[in-house]
Amino acid sequence: MVKFYQHTSSFEHAWDNVTYAFWLRYPNPFASHVLGCDVLDRSVDPATGVLRTTRLILKKGVLPRWGRNLIKNVDTYIIEESVVDPRTHTMVTRTKNLNHVRVMQVEETQTFTVHPENSKWTQVKTEARIISELRWGLTGRVESFGINKFMDNSAKARKGMAHILERLRQNAAMAAATPATAGAPSSGSSSPSKE
Amino acid sequence: MSSSIGEKCTKIKQEYDGCFNNWYSEKFLKGDATPQCDDLFFKYKECLMQTLEEKKLDTLIADARKDNPFPNASSSSSSSKSESSSKKE
Numbered sequence: 071m072v073k074f075y076q077h078t079s080s081f082e083h084a085w086d087n088v089t090y091a092f093w094l095r096y097p098n099p100f101a102s103h104v105l106g107c108d109v110l111d112r113s114v115d116p117a118t119g120v121l122r123t124t125r126l127i128l129k130k131g132v133l134p135r136w137g138r139n140l141i142k143n144v145d146t147y148i149i150e151e152s153v154v155d156p157r158t159h160t161m162v163t164r165t166k167n168l169n170h171v172r173v174m175q176v177e178e179t180q181t182f183t184v185h186p187e188n189s190k191w192t193q194v195k196t197e198a199r200i201i202s203e204l205r206w207g208l209t210g211r212v213e214s215f216g217i218n219k220f221m222d223n224s225a226k227a228r229k230g231m232a233h234i235l236e237r238l239r240q241n242a243a244m245a246a247a248t249p250a251t252a253g254a255p256s257s258g259s260s261s262p263s264k265e
Numbered sequence: 266m267s268s269s270i271g272e273k274c275t276k277i278k279q280e281y282d283g284c285f286n287n288w289y290s291e292k293f294l295k296g297d298a299t300p301q302c303d304d305l306f307f308k309y310k311e312c313l314m315q316t317l318e319e320k321k322l323d324t325l326i327a328d329a330r331k332d333n334p335f336p337n338a339s340s341s342s343s344s345s346k347s348e349s350s351s352k353k354e
Contacts, residue, residue: 086294093286096267106270108278108313110326112285112306114298121293122335126317126326128270147322149329156294164334168325179334 071209073217075198079228080191083235085184088192089154089161091234092182096127098230103130105145121154127165136211140173140204159184174216175201196224271316274309281305 081088096104110124131144152163161182167175178198185191198220202212269278284302292301317323 086290090286090290090294093282093289094266104267107267108270108274109281109285109306109309110313114293114300119298121289121298124330126270126322147325149326151330151334153335154293156296162335166329168322168329 071202071213073200073213075196075200075217075220077196077224078193079196080185080193081231081235082191083239084190085159085161085182085192087235087238088182088194088231091231091238092152092161092163094234094238095227095230098233100226100230100233104128105130110149118155119157121156123150123152123154125150125152126168131170137173137215141170144170146170172203174212175199176216176220177201178220198224269309269313269316270320271313274312274316277305277309277312281309 083091095101096107104127106128108126110126112121112123114121127148127150129146129148131141131146147168148165149168150163150165152161154161162179163182164177164179166177176198177200178196180197181195183193183195185193200213200216200220202209202216204212266279266282269275281302284305288301292299314323317326
């Protein structure tokens with residue numbers, strides 16, 4: 071059985087900052103379940119200028135009681151592959167879990183582009199696929215759990231990114247408010263967030 | 266900056282992260298893709314590879330990476346020497 075999920079959201083921050091925040095997003099107060107994050111490979115394609123990165127992320131898992139017989143160690147390894155094209159202002163990331171794949175495989179693709187309605191904003195398209203190979207009537211339960219958990223995590227991930235972005239904005243505002251430039255009109259005024 | 270999965274690699278990892286973050290925001294996004302953190306990355310990766318072997322994660326990762334999510338985005342032009350034996354299917 072497979073379940074699909076799709077969501078489009080936006081950040082009121084420039085694409086450059088959003089992709090930068092992507093690298094800085096751990097740790098943040100909404101990601102206490104992330105135990106570690108490592109870069110396995112990283113290179114720039116000399117022909118296209120595209121930055122390609124593979125990271126490994128370790129997350130502390132949480133399972134409902136009925137799932138505890140299925141998985142003893144719930145910690146999950148996630149592989150995250152990404153490409154950043156600075157010329158077209160496109161970042162694509164794909165993550166999937168490496169272990170527990172028979173119980174549930176979650177594959178998520180996110181595409182970060184300049185917002186079509188406001189060039190100072192960023193649009194994020196999220197697509198996910200949740201698959202379970204379990205039988206004995208558990209599949210539906212696992213997948214509903216998976217999709218709910220995934221949506222919770224997605225919301226948390228957006229909050230985490232927003233938190234990092236706000237910190238970057240504050241740092242930039244502080245840097246801009248050094249004595250030499252004090253008195254300049256602030257461009258960092260916040261407006262209601264739109265998701 | 267986040268910790269490494271291998272505790273002993275966290276220090277070098279964070280040094281590398283610092284270098285990368287600076288390069289990404291100050292160079293890469295401004296059109297200069299000249300590598301700047303290769304030495305740190307090499308040291309970090311040496312430590313990380315040991316950890317992955319110890320945790321028996323190396324084969325799991327190799328298998329997962331056979332499935333290329335971005336087939337159009339360049340062939341894997343990895344700069345690291347230790348990856349030269351990876352096979353493409």
